[in-house]
Amino acid sequence: MEDHFIELINVTKIYHQGDNPVVALDHINLNISKGEFVAITGKSGCGKSTLINIIGGLDSPGQGHVMINGEDTSLMDDQRLTLYRRDRVGIIFQFFNLLPILNLEENIALPYLLREGSNPPTAKMERLLHEMGLYERRYHHPHELSGGEMQRVAICRALINDPAIILADEPTGNLDSVSGKQVLEILRRLRNEQGKTIVLVTHSQEGAAMADRVLRMHDGKLL
């Protein structure tokens, strides 16, 4: 029942550092269906983040094609790629990547604000904040939050524009096991309850166990 929702064809990414090129992704072919939960694991430096960044439209592949719902993002110009990032994917990072100058609510609202020029409807914002247990802290700034809380803020931000795809790059890497579990639980609910397509990079057993499919990477290749 492959529906080619996310499809990578022969994707290769080579970084040139001085004279010696580093092959981060080596002819990757991958197919992810809508609503699927995929986990990616592998040793450090094997290319996981590079893969996520390319799927998320943060980076472009050197060769090959990245098809998202039939559209080739590798052919998109910066303008369309930005639109894709803003409206169709939500990305969650290991280091949270919240803006220190904005409070929690504003951090969450940012992608919406960039789209509409105005803040998201209060109802939507409040629902998200309540769901993530952050309502009381909505006026706090990131540096006043714990890692787990910060990551939940990042998840809210990823969800504010209601994207179909959620990409998470080691979201639990900087969290203690309790907070980590919480985050994984949220991701699972997103897939089960809202049918989001989720790609998770993880080192943890729990993360891998939660996925529909686990992919292993080694030296830029999928095993």
Place this chain on the structure above:
Amino acid sequence: MVLFHLLKNITLRHLRLHKGRTILSIIGIALGVGVFVSVQMAIHTAIESFNATVDHVSGKANFQITSFGRGFSEEVYLKVKKVPGVKAATPVIQYTSKMDEPIGEPLYLLGIDVFSDQPFREYQFYQSEDEGLLFLKDPHSIAITEKLANRHGLKKGEKITLIVGSKKVILNITNLLKMEGPANSLEGNFGLIDIASAQEALEKVGLIDRIDLMVDKSKPIEAIERELRKVIPPGVEVRRSDTRSGQIEKMVSAFHLNLTALSFISLIVGMFLIYNAISISVIQRRREIGILRSVGLTRPQTLRLFMGEAVWIGCLGSLIGIGIGIGLAKIMLYLVSRTITALYILVKAEHLLISPTVLIAGFGMGVLASVLSSIGPAREASRIAPKEALALGTLETKIKIRLRHFSLIGIGFLILSFIFALQKPIYHRPILGFLAALLILIGVSFLIPSVTTLLNRLLAPLLGFLFGSEGKLASRYIHDSMARTVITIAALMTALSMLISISIMILSFRKTVDLWVEQSINGDVFIFPGSYSITGYSALLPLEVSRALPSLPGVKAVDSFRALEAEYQGQPALIASVDGEVFLNLKVIRFTRGNRQAILQQFAAGQAILVTESFSIKHQVKAGDRIKLNTPKGEKDFLIAGVFYDYSSDWGMVLLEKKIFQSLWDDETFHSAGIYLKEGVSQETFKETLRERYSKPYRLFVVSHRELRNEVLKIFDQTFAITYALEFIAIIVAILGIINSLNALIIERQRDIGIIRAVGAFRRQIEKTTLIEAGMIGFFSHILGLLCGFLLSVLLIYVINKQSFGWTIQFSIPLWSLIESWLVVMVTSIGAGFIPARRAAKMNVVESLRME
């Protein structure tokens, strides 16, 4: 030593790494030093060239006998020659003439008695002995310098037409002078004529200007001086040659001080740039410093590390600045000489004198400015705790500004400046006034955080409305990076407030002068000697003309004017003679106080004199006081009837009624005249009459009231051109500041920008945010610049100008030019934002996120 090398290497590596910022800071300091060096060098050159002229022309004389006015009888020469102890004496006439168009340049004429002059001056004719005799034989001979001849293609044997006063004098060039001694004066615009032909041309037969003396050095000088005094008439003075120097310095000292103060602006603005650069470097290197501290770098070492950076920037900037200064000095010299010539005395200098003192001072100032401005940020760096090396994730780089604290300090400075502003001048100069200006700048700078915070809060909704999310973000960033933006705003505000205050001052002044010309200089037609524009008060109307004027057809009254460049209590002053009746009946004179009619009646009756406002302020005299003046009839005592507004000269002027003046000075000539025409007589008819009668032998300059007014305003504008030039450079430095600090903010925010781009911001959204920020910095700077500029202009008009020049300027706000400047500021600051904005938009998302 090893440590020193390590630190030096770290510093240099950082300077290289952040090339853009380093270069901008260097340019900032370089421009500041450049302006200072060029202004000082130009003034120095102008003064020295004038002094050199005086020295060359005085030759080896160790005494001089002079008078001010039309000169004194040549009989004095015969008496002086016989005084025991006098080894040699020679009579001299000196005069600045104008070479007739198309050359139109000034020509300094020295009328000498060839025989007695031999021991005094060294000039070399370019020919054999017998040709030298030509000079003596021909009563219309002139010797001009080789340089002048080459410049204008003049040859020996040709004729040259000079305008001497108002008279056309045609002379034969019999000899060329080698470029030695006096020939070097005024870039070679020097001519030697026989004293007799000089007397004739100047209508001064029997009179001489000066006697140069050489005395027997073995005899006591005081004794000779005493003997000399015995034989000279009153109004004539004996001077030792060495007291002569310093003359021009006195004349132009107010002008010099003002220019010097102005030339510091760019340096002050440059200091903000350095401050900014070093503090950015501190913020960026917090982690590095933390690590260095945790492995054992001490606080003083940290301090040295950052101040070292400032020293490098300062040295390099100052060196380049000296180069810029030498380059700019040529233009500056042109502007300075033009102004000094228009306002004070003829100077003509083209060759820059490169004074090592000025260069060293400029270098020292540049380095000092950088080091001073680095102290703050360097101390901040030395306070960084080692544990900050370990801080991960979002670094808290925010420097909290205590708004209330700052505002109170700011208000304190402003109060202090107010107290300073009320103080009396020191040595006739508004030293405390300039200090007050500095305090105003510092005071308002301390108010920047609270004013900016307030304005930002007020503006935020509007920005959100106008520019959507970008507007909101920009406003947020301005608030959040306050510690940084404050410095940028302070730099731009300083430059702008100077521009604004000087514009207000100049335009108010211009309006005042315009009104004064409109009201006080009345008459229908004005007559000046043809050489008036370059020779000032030494040019006279021919006696034939001035005597005939009152009886020419159509003339109702003649407002004659004669001024002598004299001294009053060691300061240059003008003694002038005017027609009291005309003053009483026809002119509109505004007095500072008292009844106009009563004052003028007293004046017209010859019972009292008038003084200008600048004279009254300079010498602390008022109506009702008595002053003593040196006259050819000895020292005389005068009652001051009134003090009147006058903007013609900052030396201060004393007006005597014509009859009184003539009885004392025995001089009926005058420089210029305003003619009141009878009802129904047109200006054209009158001008035609003049042309018919006098255009052959004389060169007269006849203008209408309107033309005169335009002329006055033209000179006014030329005088202040230099001010605008200096201002312009300060603004450039400030704009560099905007580029610099926005660039720094962008680098500092690289990760933020990466995040915003990652969650879906377009490049142009990032660009727009940065541009809005630039615009806001410009806008806030302008608002603060207006506030500060307004305060400064009040200070300039009511304290600094009043104390330097002694005149009242009517305050007026040039609304239109303020709007203009606002537009220019907005455009340039947003323009300056483009470079950082592009840079921000182009950042690679993934790399920005990867970096820590």
